[in-house]
Amino acid sequence: MSAAPDGDLRIGARELCASAAEAVSLIWRAASANVAVFLLATVAAAAAPIATAWSTKLVIDRLTTPHGAVGGLALVLITTGLGAAALPVLVQYLRGQIGRSAGLTATEQLFTAAERQVGLRNFENPAFQDRLRLAQEGVARIAEIVDGLGSTLGGVLALTGFIGSLLILSPPMTIVVLAAAIPALVSEMLLSRRRSAMEWSIEQFYRREFFYSQLLTGVAAATEIRLFGIGAFLRSRMMDERRSANAANRRMDLREVRTQGGLTVLSATVAGVGLWWAITAARRGALSIGDVSMFLAAVIGVQSALSTLTAAISGGQARLLAFTHYVAVVRAESDLPQARQGVPPRLRQGIELRDVWFRYSDDHPWVLRGVSLTIPSGRAVALVGLNGAGKSTLVKLLCRMYDPTRGRILWDGVDLRDIPPALLRERISAVFQDHMNYDMTAEENIAIGDLTALGDPGRLQEAAGRAGIHDRLTTLPRGYATLLSRIFVVGTDKDDPVTGVVLSGGQWQRLALARAFVRNDRDLMILDEPSSGLDPEAEHEIHTRMREHRGGRTSLLISHRLSAVRDADHIAVLDGGRITEHGSHDALLAADGSYARLFRLQAAGYQEAL
Numbered sequence: 001m002s003a004a005p006d007g008d009l010r011i012g013a014r015e016l017c018a019s020a021a022e023a024v025s026l027i028w029r030a031a032s033a034n035v036a037v038f039l040l041a042t043v044a045a046a047a048a049p050i051a052t053a054w055s056t057k058l059v060i061d062r063l064t065t066p067h068g069a070v071g072g073l074a075l076v077l078i079t080t081g082l083g084a085a086a087l088p089v090l091v092q093y094l095r096g097q098i099g100r101s102a103g104l105t106a107t108e109q110l111f112t113a114a115e116r117q118v119g120l121r122n123f124e125n126p127a128f129q130d131r132l133r134l135a136q137e138g139v140a141r142i143a144e145i146v147d148g149l150g151s152t153l154g155g156v157l158a159l160t161g162f163i164g165s166l167l168i169l170s171p172p173m174t175i176v177v178l179a180a181a182i183p184a185l186v187s188e189m190l191l192s193r194r195r196s197a198m199e200w201s202i203e204q205f206y207r208r209e210f211f212y213s214q215l216l217t218g219v220a221a222a223t224e225i226r227l228f229g230i231g232a233f234l235r236s237r238m239m240d241e242r243r244s245a246n247a248a249n250r251r252m253d254l255r256e257v258r259t260q261g262g263l264t265v266l267s268a269t270v271a272g273v274g275l276w277w278a279i280t281a282a283r284r285g286a287l288s289i290g291d292v293s294m295f296l297a298a299v300i301g302v303q304s305a306l307s308t309l310t311a312a313i314s315g316g317q318a319r320l321l322a323f324t325h326y327v328a329v330v331r332a333e334s335d336l337p338q339a340r341q342g343v344p345p346r347l348r349q350g351i352e353l354r355d356v357w358f359r360y361s362d363d364h365p366w367v368l369r370g371v372s373l374t375i376p377s378g379r380a381v382a383l384v385g386l387n388g389a390g391k392s393t394l395v396k397l398l399c400r401m402y403d404p405t406r407g408r409i410l411w412d413g414v415d416l417r418d419i420p421p422a423l424l425r426e427r428i429s430a431v432f433q434d435h436m437n438y439d440m441t442a443e444e445n446i447a448i449g450d451l452t453a454l455g456d457p458g459r460l461q462e463a464a465g466r467a468g469i470h471d472r473l474t475t476l477p478r479g480y481a482t483l484l485s486r487i488f489v490v491g492t493d494k495d496d497p498v499t500g501v502v503l504s505g506g507q508w509q510r511l512a513l514a515r516a517f518v519r520n521d522r523d524l525m526i527l528d529e530p531s532s533g534l535d536p537e538a539e540h541e542i543h544t545r546m547r548e549h550r551g552g553r554t555s556l557l558i559s560h561r562l563s564a565v566r567d568a569d570h571i572a573v574l575d576g577g578r579i580t581e582h583g584s585h586d587a588l589l590a591a592d593g594s595y596a597r598l599f600r601l602q603a604a605g606y607q608e609a610l
């Protein structure tokens with residue numbers, strides 16, 4: 001089963017069966033005791049109306065017979081009536097309990113499976129994103145699968161009981177009632193398959209709508225949206241997405257209304273004919289009054305059981321179709337091939353890129369075109385180049401977010417493909433150009449770099465001190481425990497109304513640096529534009545500290561500010577996906593190539609400003 005759909009929206013019978021098996025096993029594992037009681041209660045709830053119908057018939061027959069004793073039967077009638085009323089309430093309660101337990105287990109499995117996608121390729125695939133969202137919906141609807149299973153079981157039992165009763169009274173009528181039900185079942189199942197395919201095809205509309213709604217209601221884009229006055233523009237785009245989804249839903253609803261309307265007329269006709277037959281038979285004396293009551297209960301019972309069963313099977317199929325997305329994600333292979341070896345304990349020789357070619361997919365152009373570069377152990381290498389040259393892409397390859405399309409990256413001679421990504425990443429610390437600002441406390445924001453530091457204020461403070469953010473953090477209302485967010489309330493204590501704090505862009509960048517510094521003893525330190533948001537004084541200070549921190553460590557530094565990289569041991573210039581120049585700062589200036597030109601350009605800018 002492929003995790004990333006290839007545009008074919010049909011789901012085969014095998015996938016559906018696998019989905020059903022997975023659902024049943026998941027529900028059983030999550031709540032086996034409750035499921036057992038649920039099944040018993042469902043059987044009893046299905047039997048109660050049949051017992052009630054038979055007791056009613058017998059009571060009526062005795063009442064119409066002189067001296068017929070009805071005391072015991074009346075008691076049975078009351079008991080079955082009570083059961084018929086009370087059992088569905090118990091079934092409903094158990095269904096809720098089972099649904100919640102199964103939902104919890106399924107959610108955990110789904111997010112564990114999402115984490116198994118150790119690279120970025122699937123996450124950047126729109127079809128996989130559609131799958132993920134539908135899988136979450138499938139998980140949210142797992143209680144309905146429990147419901148569907150209960151309804152199917154109850155429907156089968158009720159149907160068997162009532163058909164048995166009907167057969168005793170009129171075999172031809174039984175055949176007519178059943179024949180009317182078959183087209184209903186088939187057309188409902190076809191409709192549910194069609195709806196499922198439609199839901200998958202419109203998922204893209206919902207995801208885009210969600211994207212616009214997040215922009216319009218989130219804080220991240222609020223300033224730009226207001227300044228540029230694009231609220232109405234975004235809202236209209238969001239509404240267009242919803243309209244497209246609504247139009248597809250409307251077409252599907254109309255199709256369902258037409259089919260279901262026809263089926264309702266058919267079942268009403270069958271019930272009418274049955275009633276006419278029973279009344280005329282009673283007139284002729286062929287049926288007793290109790291028989292007529294039983295016949296009516298049986299026809300209504302069969303029809304209601306059939307419609308419950310039809311709805312349960314077609315609805316169950318629809319839910320299982322939704323659940324196939326969950327199964328596909330849970331069973332999806334990792335987007336990176338399994339590694340065969342472990343990572344060497346410490347980097348001794350260095351990291352070597354050997355003729356590395358990379359493109360994001362076959363439809364994308366080459367980003368790296370035969371890059372060969374060595375980052376020797378204990379040395380600082382800098383990578384410079386214009387926007388879009390491929391620097392951040394190279395960083396992602398070093399962290400094995402993707403594998404090279406061609407060529408190899410060697411860690412002390414071992415191909416990165418042979419190293420499990422989690423072990424490799426254990427050996428790397430990094431500040432990314434697009435680092436995250438987490439709506440968590442200051443200490444959590446730093447400790448994310450190494451969770452073992454979470455209960456160790458000394459380590460957190462040392463990292464913050466190196467990144468030049470310690471003093472600011474101590475002035476926050478709750479120090480390091482202050483929430484760095486305005487979107488959540490801090491605590492529930494009304495007497496202590498401490499709100500979260502928002503940091504400036506440069507302060508967030510220092511926090512990202514602290515996150516990298518707390519990951520202290522790693523083999524490779526990657527700094528991708530670590531100081532772009534800092535003021536000149538702070539940048540100078542940070543670079544001095546980073547130089548100290550880098551001392552003797554293997555590091556890769558990327559920066560557009562060439563003054564920041566000049567003291568690197570080795571500088572490589574990336575241009576159009578190729579290394580076009582490399583050497584020390586002095587050697588590159590002497591070579592008078594593009595590095596020298598860019599360096600002079602930046603230096604001239606500062607000179608002019610003086």
Ligand SMILES: Nc1ncnc2c1ncn2[C@@H]1O[C@H](COP(=O)(O)OP(=O)(O)OP(=O)(O)O)[C@@H](O)[C@H]1O
Pocket residue numbers: 124360364367385386387388389390391392393394433
């Ligand atoms: N996830 C992606 N999917 C497809 N193309 C991508 C992706 N990320 C980057 N690219 C493309 O790869 C090329 C290199 O991007 P990259 O981010 O590596 O450049 P960079 O040198 O870091 O640029 P900058 O200096 O602007 O940060 C760009 O043309 C970009 O459009």
